[in-house]
Amino acid sequence: MNEQLLLGNIRGVLIRLEETIIFNLIERAQFQHNAKVYDPAEVAEATGGESLVGYLLHETERIHSRIRRYTSPDEEPYFTDLRAPFLPLLSFVENPIKPNDININPDIRKVYEGEIVPYICRPGDDGQYGSSAVSDTSCLQAISKRIHYGKFVAESKYLTHQDEFQAMIDARDADGLLEAITDRAVEKTVLERVRLKAQTYGQDIGGDTTQLKIEPKRVADVYARWIIPLTKKVEVQYLLRRPDDE
Template identity: 40%
Template sequence: MNFTIPETVLDLQNIRNELVRMEDSIIFKFIERSHFPTCPAVYDPNHELLTIPNFEGSFLDWALMHAEITQSQLRRFESPDETPFFPDHILDPILPSIHYPQVLAPYASEVNYNNKIKHTYIEKIIPLISKYQGDQEENFGSVTGCDIELLQSLSRRIHFGKFVAEAKYQSDIPLYTKLIKDKDINGIMENITNSAVEEKILERLILKAEVYGVDPANKEGERRITPEYLVKIYKEIVIPITKEVEVDYLLRRLEDE
């Protein structure tokens, strides 16, 4: 998606196409993470093996923060579709800045659900996709690397809801203006929900999990990511949090006006 061309960014079909492309990336990252156990030590801020001096947080937090510091210098977070987990620690880019046209409302960066995404990922997704419960010290670094990539991919996918919300707002400004003024959260949720599209997403995920989730050379072998788990993650976590992002964004949409 070309964020320098606003009219293409707010085209709902273009947005849906981008979300479809994200699915493949997320599924393959789930498969990569499924080779490892849960490794709860990585997420424990008080674990004796992974305590970082002068840092309050888990080993994952420390690694993710430092990854984002480097990525910010490569101007990752100048892109309007990227939302940092540690916005107070990112640095100015070393590369020349890209001045993207204003597509979203000025407060868009403040709609940040990354704390909820990280908590839900650790508490609900990791137990579903991991090889088994327990630690594996020799793979703490590999697990953390997988987690960082997955968290950032999930964050990008979920925060894309801001573009969906803006596109829907622009498509019917009078309707959404009334809903926002009335603070009608249920009404907003009803109007942003497209059950047919959501059902297609889940159907597509089942097919992709059937194809990607098994070694083609050993179709009788252990499945690396099951359709049931993949649908559960999207239906109960990814789609609902995305809609929370949309509602949160829309409730503030009249601030500047």
């Protein structure tokens, strides 16, 4: 098995992404909802029809695509009209996952803008549109990477239980696959770890520990309600489309 698919290595990647996501959510929660940054009508003339967040996300991806960010198997862009890299492509000796076109970023962006932001931010408008959009872009990219890393998780689980998983794939048993990839004990551990990290990172060390920058339970809820379910959606899609090695 490719070392990138070893559970210890996957766990390390997911924990690092956890911290990135938590810090980004804490940063976004410092600003109010600022719904205008998601409304294309507010800036359509300047952005070609995109919202402020969509515009910044698109322009960021256009730059990152030039330095081959989206040639990595663990990265998926939100936009499809990106330019080719000017850096020479890396030669992967072995791609740890099977070639695939799974990209659920439209779903991620929809739930992030419509559900996650209103859940973690105070309602209202504080005029901090640029800062909010910058934070949103960081959040969207980190959350996307974490969710699409489910492909690596799925491949690792498949190789560990190949006969069982292949039988469900052949039967197109999506419900069976969802149950097989679900480890409720691990999910409980993840949620508690995320809550504790949010509680630690969200306070001023040496200051007033009663004033948190974000309610830790809300960060754990982001994982429980959206990140973990969407990750499992990616895992099931990947498995159902995975070509049989035989």
